[in-house]
Amino acid sequence: MSKISLLERRQFIKTFGAAAGVAAGAAVSGPVMAVSSSSVGVKWDEEVELLIIGSGFAGLAASIEATKRGCKDVHIFEKMPYFGGNSAINGGLFAAPGTPLQQKEGVKDSVDIMVADQIKSGRGIADVALLRHVASHAAEALQLTIDAGAEFHPYLQQLGGHSVARTYQTAVSCGAGITQPLYNECKRIGVKTRNRSKFEGFLLGQDGSVEGVKMRVGYYFGKDDSGAVKNIRAKKGVIVATGGFAQNVTLRMAQDPTLTSEVGCTNAPGATGEGMYEMFRLGAIPVHLAHIQSGPWASPDEGGFGYVSNYSIFNFPHSVAINCKTGKRFMNEIADRKTRADAELACRDSQGNPMPPILISSFKDSKNHPNTAKVIKYNVGWKFESLEDIAKHFNVPVEPLKAQINEYNTYVKNGKDEQFGKDMTKATEMAGPFTVVRLWPKVHYCQGGVKVNTKAEVIDSFSGKPITGLYAAGEVCGGIHGVSRLGSCSIPECIVMGMTAARSALSA
Amino acid sequence: MSKISLLERRQFIKTFGAAAGVAAGAAVSGPVMAVSSSSVGVKWDEEVELLIIGSGFAGLAASIEATKRGCKDVHIFEKMPYFGGNSAINGGLFAAPGTPLQQKEGVKDSVDIMVADQIKSGRGIADVALLRHVASHAAEALQLTIDAGAEFHPYLQQLGGHSVARTYQTAVSCGAGITQPLYNECKRIGVKTRNRSKFEGFLLGQDGSVEGVKMRVGYYFGKDDSGAVKNIRAKKGVIVATGGFAQNVTLRMAQDPTLTSEVGCTNAPGATGEGMYEMFRLGAIPVHLAHIQSGPWASPDEGGFGYVSNYSIFNFPHSVAINCKTGKRFMNEIADRKTRADAELACRDSQGNPMPPILISSFKDSKNHPNTAKVIKYNVGWKFESLEDIAKHFNVPVEPLKAQINEYNTYVKNGKDEQFGKDMTKATEMAGPFTVVRLWPKVHYCQGGVKVNTKAEVIDSFSGKPITGLYAAGEVCGGIHGVSRLGSCSIPECIVMGMTAARSALSA
Known part of the structure; x- marks a missing residue:
């Protein structure tokens, strides 16, 4: 049988069995x-x-x-x-x-x-x-x-x-x-x-x-x-x-x-x-x-579902997703999966190559999830003292990033997201130190x-x-x-x- | 066989033929x-x-x-x-x-x-x-x-x-x-x-x-x-x-x-x-x-493809589609089919009931298509002398409608649609008398x-x-x-x- 593939045999047996009137299930x-x-x-x-x-x-x-x-x-x-x-x-x-x-x-x-x-x-x-x-x-x-x-x-x-x-x-x-x-x-x-x-x-x-x-x-x-x-x-x-x-x-x-x-x-x-x-x-x-x-909470830095997925699902309500090219938010962090996956997939450089966005969380909030220690341990997430450090590490324009975080914090204070209409019930003021993961959708x-x-x-x-x-x-x-x-x-x-x-x- | 449906028989014969080893195709x-x-x-x-x-x-x-x-x-x-x-x-x-x-x-x-x-x-x-x-x-x-x-x-x-x-x-x-x-x-x-x-x-x-x-x-x-x-x-x-x-x-x-x-x-x-x-x-x-x-060029006033479909396909480039509730445009009249069908389906009253939008064309342009005479003859399209007459007939707020047509005409003049980015190459200035049909998508x-x-x-x-x-x-x-x-x-x-x-x- 070595020259005939499994699938060819499957097709063959199907029709052979039926054709010959053989008790196909014998x-x-x-x-x-x-x-x-x-x-x-x-x-x-x-x-x-x-x-x-x-x-x-x-x-x-x-x-x-x-x-x-x-x-x-x-x-x-x-x-x-x-x-x-x-x-x-x-x-x-x-x-x-x-x-x-x-x-x-x-x-x-x-x-x-x-x-x-x-x-x-x-x-x-x-x-x-x-x-x-x-x-x-x-x-x-x-x-x-x-x-x-x-x-x-x-x-x-x-x-x-x-x-x-x-x-x-x-x-x-x-x-x-x-x-x-x-x-x-x-x-x-x-x-x-x-x-x-x-x-x-x-x-x-x-x-x-x-x-x-x-x-x-x-x-x-x-x-x-x-x-x-x-x-x-x-x-x-x-x-x-x-x-x-x-x-x-x-x-x-x-x-x-x-x-x-x-x-x-x-x-x-x-x-x-x-x-x-x-x-x-x-x-x-x-x-x-x-x-x-595709799951919008997945990381390009690890295989499969990994540790980041549950980490980011937990953190999205009180975190900020940033386009690394602009330093600005680009989506409601708790929109439905397709909305977010489509938004992430649109984060690309001028040649159309993927530029995975980053999810920034305050460590005071992220540490409440058990995966936070793991994402840092396995080097699929990172802890930073300041926005400047984040900007440097991910090559994000620093001033727009700082302005964005300040702006977001006023939304938190007012309970209203003027950019993307996010439900701010579980949002908290962003403050260092921060944890950061990268995001890129995976077929889910x-x-x-x-x-x-x-x-x-x-x-x-x-x-x-x-x-x-x-x-x-x-x-x-x-x-x-x-x-x-x-x-x-x-x-x-x-x-x-x-x-x-x-x-x-x-x-x- | 009267008590057993065709489809049940179909299923029955399928499996019976296979099961009995009968030459199912005899x-x-x-x-x-x-x-x-x-x-x-x-x-x-x-x-x-x-x-x-x-x-x-x-x-x-x-x-x-x-x-x-x-x-x-x-x-x-x-x-x-x-x-x-x-x-x-x-x-x-x-x-x-x-x-x-x-x-x-x-x-x-x-x-x-x-x-x-x-x-x-x-x-x-x-x-x-x-x-x-x-x-x-x-x-x-x-x-x-x-x-x-x-x-x-x-x-x-x-x-x-x-x-x-x-x-x-x-x-x-x-x-x-x-x-x-x-x-x-x-x-x-x-x-x-x-x-x-x-x-x-x-x-x-x-x-x-x-x-x-x-x-x-x-x-x-x-x-x-x-x-x-x-x-x-x-x-x-x-x-x-x-x-x-x-x-x-x-x-x-x-x-x-x-x-x-x-x-x-x-x-x-x-x-x-x-x-x-x-x-x-x-x-x-x-x-x-x-x-x-669904075809965005179909009419709710006639069955099937009818006469309106080809009429409106021909006229869209030099016509204006109006939401009857607002008197305003609501789409690029030559966007792709899905974009337009979705936009039309969103035209509804406050209870969510369909409010088919209207397509207004200048008669000087629409008369170049052979279906124009037919849509008027069969009462699935209508000719009006003025925008006031249209507003009255379709219960459209008249001032917003007139303002919209004036605005559109400036886009025609400038060759640029500031509202929906329509390609204005084939657009012409809107002027009475007008022909009008109603639009509502049909499965196509x-x-x-x-x-x-x-x-x-x-x-x-x-x-x-x-x-x-x-x-x-x-x-x-x-x-x-x-x-x-x-x-x-x-x-x-x-x-x-x-x-x-x-x-x-x-x-x-």
Whole structure:
């Protein structure tokens, strides 16, 4: 097989299997790939009640919810050797309205207000029914994580585009602060967690329903022929929670030719989109694939999500972002992600080369975040005594910079940002010493995916009806957020829709 | 079959055929639908050299080009009773650089300038290689239509977003001025033109290549069970030129929930997207489906493309668009389509209800377009002696309106628009009597579709390679234009890519 690529074989096997009338799902011997095919005549290697693909937020939440609802044979499959998927390395930020911390801090919020913020960021094309469904169950989803042992900082953050402070963050400032407790809970309640298992396609019944999957077990990431394909029947259905495709450079460049392999990405390497594309081959409706989000809080000085992302998310409300060419502010530091990413990408020299802007924070404020020590330690952020030192280090014109900071401080005093209309509720007067990081967007999140309804059912493009036996949850779905997703709204979506998928599967 | 819908049957037959190992493509008796399936064991009802689906600009151009290149058995299939598809009712506007009319009018233009205009309108995500391929062959494509007998107005227009005048328009101000001559040419050179024939799915060879199609012949639009399905082998390949999906309300709402059935649409009723979705089921990459364009030149006072669209496209350069609430201009009248459609959609009363803006033209200028008499005759445009009369009729504050027109006239005199930076090259002083139409965007064009390369080959999402035997051209393809397509750039794309698909199929 050495001269024929994996993908050619995949295509070959697909059509060969179908053409020859071979029981395409029969347990294959040797290194072959396959895609969805008929289950008729298939020898089932295994039968399970509920089969979940992907062990990020959505898959883990679905497993727990299904078990709570009485399902005693829940299996969660993960292609990587470790569990948690891309969720484990995300920022651990969780937005919900009407939470205990909002009550404690006296924040007035509601499902309506949160949905309205998201509609605005979605620029008119968000799926309001899905947003409302998620916001209505977000506090319940948060409680599910707390019940499983997740720990959060004792304060709320107000992230860009949110009209109030409604965002929890894990105590470890990272998604693993949720995936790890959820995984432990799965083990505790008897969910079968199965790593090194790669989804290879659906097995379809005569009525078009998803009856099971082909799963390559004993798989080693990067070794496509490793392990063996098993036919696994899923009596209650299959929940696809395989995440986005931000790490699939070919497919993201098909949507946006500027997102070459040289553009940074915060995602785990497994975020390559095969699950999503296999659902398109079944007839799922592709929605909003063109909307790929870059995180405006990322640093060009470190790989992936790194330490700076959470540092700057925490600091934006009381910090100033400066264009190094002009020494002036160039954006509302807490605008929505797309607004800020677009503004940062416009910071360039006269030849059009990137000039990453800097985020200046007062050390008295920044030191309250645990990442501050780390960004300085790892040399991806720096401490300066004065604005003059900053100007010298980053080659910023010093007088405009000093004038800008003075001007900003009057906005702080008056509670009104005359430049960009920033909400100054959490702003503080800027004073040395300062900490500074550089900013440059990285590919972070795919708003696009398969179309689902509020039952997490996957809709068929011809019939407009759900594909029986198939559910999807999390980033693999598309359309809910529209053009731009607000920060900290992905975790509630993943967990609520994972829970929803489990409920739908068990009540079908 | 009365209790089971067409689409349910479609789904049923798809999976039943596959499951039972039935030769899914065998000529079926009775009213059934099917989707793509294996060609092995299929009884071919007919064999042709080249099979083209869709008789709009792309399909017709492909037919002619293939015949010119020596293919003597070209078949073009059309599901409607009439030929020409949505192309026949479009505006008949054709942009090309380096044409005879540009030489005559002394317009300096080039492929580079045209591509640069399109990149700008595409907002960074257009496919530059495809744009360049089309622009490089646009003059040749224009000549193909002229050779077939198409007639054009003897002047060029400068459409919104184009930096120079480069747009031809058919003498009948409508796409039929091209489709009809191309169709006649097809008949003359021996292309087999077959109407009432509905595509039902591909037939795939063992190697995954497209070997032919299932075609429902004797089909009556709207009667899904009419006619009979035939298996047609296409020895040189299949070219899909089935157009966009602007008339499929479910699918366009999946991308943009605001595009309900109550939003107007300029397209022919057949623009429903089945060909595109069937290619997704084969594994084609969906690109930019979220980008659906509304035409800013449409009128809320008539159905479809109507008479106003071409009237206003012609008049925008020397006219003023007015917000009826304020009496003031609210956009550059020749900005790109998306910029203008968004600006018009923002014209609303205090309750958010639409307040369609008005386009005011001097009658001395507007009367040069043949549609002016028609818009007045059919009461979708009106002639007024004075601005006072306009203000009274449309309930516009009169003093701001008069001040605005005076102000605009100074811009005309100075050759510089201080309000919106409009290119004033073709602007003229506004003077009564005036003609006025109302503006409100209508869904017009789908930027999204299947990903193709500059050979019109369709790319597979798993392998990144072309699907053998399959080509696509025209609006069914996605990604070339990016976020917003410039006016008059669709016809050159359709014709160039249709010609390209024919060349690729014959040289494969």
